[in-house]
Amino acid sequence: MISDTLNNAICEIEEYERERSEVYGAWSEEIALAKKVMAAVMELLQQPSSEHHLNFSETLSPEQMELWRNTCEAEVNRWARLLRSLEPVVGEKVVARLHDAIQRQDALMEERY
Secondary structure: OHHHHHHHHHHHHHHHHHHOHHHHHHHHHHHHHHHHHHHHHHHHHHOOHHHOOOOHHHOOOHHHHHHHHHHHHHHHHHHHHHHHHHOOOOHHHHHHHHHHHHHHHHHHHHHHO
16 A cells, blocks of 8 residues: 555665764755654554645744745646746646646546546
8 A cells, every 4th residue: 555655665764864964954844744744644644545635834833834835836846847847838828737737636636536
């Protein structure tokens, strides 16, 4: 099950943090955020399908939410740069494509749950 895989991954991450704190210490905030998000998804997957709802505002502190938001925005920026590398794309077109992608994902999630 994916929830078991997430649990194992969290345990391994914590082991790496203990064993290699000199390497991963500088990233402790980001790692803590990733573990919280993984734990939230793990809990979501363990709920009955009628109760599936992931709300990070209940799981993350305001500082962690801001870091998560910045991380997501960086991914959007990376996606836009990759899209522009395929062809010249103006900002409005990137926004429209992102909007369409979000709508497709929302529709898929609604179908699934």
